[in-house]
Amino acid sequence: MKYLICLFFVVAGANAQQIHHTKVGDSKSRYFVELIQLAIEKADIESTYKIVESDQIFNQHQQVERIQTGELSIMWAGTQPEYEETLYPIRIPLMKGLQGHRLFIIKPEQQPEFSKVKTLQDLQAFTAGQGRFWGDTVILKNSGLPVVAPVKKESLFYMLEGGRFDYFPLAVHEPWDEVIKRKALGLTVEENILLIYPMAMYFFVSRDNKALQQLIEQGLENAIADGSFDKLFYQAPHIKNALARAQLSQRTVIRISNPNLTPQTPLERKELWLNVHN
Secondary structure, eight states, X not given: OXXXXXXXXXXXXXXXXXXXXXXXXXXXXXHHXXXXXXXXXXXXXXXXXXXXXXXXXXXXXXXXHHHHHTSOSEEEEEXXXXXXXXXXXXXXXXXXXXXXXXXXXXXXXXXXXXXXXXXXXXXXXXOEEOOTTOHHHHHHHHTTOOEEOOSOHHHHHHHHHTTSSSBEEEETTSHHHHHHHTGGGOOEXXXXXXXXXXXXXEEEEOTTOHHHHHHHHHHHHHHHHHTHXXXXXXXXXXXXXXXXXXXXXXXXXXXXXXXXXXXXXXXXXXXXXXXXXX
């Protein structure tokens, strides 16, 4: 009898459809794998699925190529029009738009100046630092915010310390770790401002993989409906710690638009987005 049970699981495992994703390099990225698992559990689909991690870390461009060739099944990324045209976007913001909630890394002596900032016009008197090829750079410039944009991310910290620009905007869950990594530079996280623009990170799959489209979409929708999506989001350690530390509801909010979003972005579905006043 034990032999038959073991044989059943071996056969079931062999017949499981595999969902391949890039190798995960840190605990923050593990959150997205947990979301895939949640979608599998919540989808009303009888097929068996197994999540398989690649032995390589691929950048986003490489992931797009490998989804098209079938080497990978799924990727997660901040949406861009070209991604939505090439792949199938599952339009549920995986981070509830948190990446578009920006805190600033600054030099401590500039805090009094930033404490006076109340409007977009006030902020336009300062210069931001962003990566040259980041989508965020286009967003900031579109709202009239001056930007210095080197190619390498690491250069930004040293340029900020050297006075080449005034602030380095990063998503709410990012700045403290970056400051701690570079204690010698004496940088800090700005205390007053929360810059918000709509930013959606989606799962993307092949346009030919209808079964996976249905699985992930249905599973995430069911997880949103029963509250398990929000439970996973708010209990993720890097998100929970960042929200507690950032005190978003006490900050001066400056909102700007995002020209990179397509008209299909589900901005009207309030349950999909972070509400800083909750």
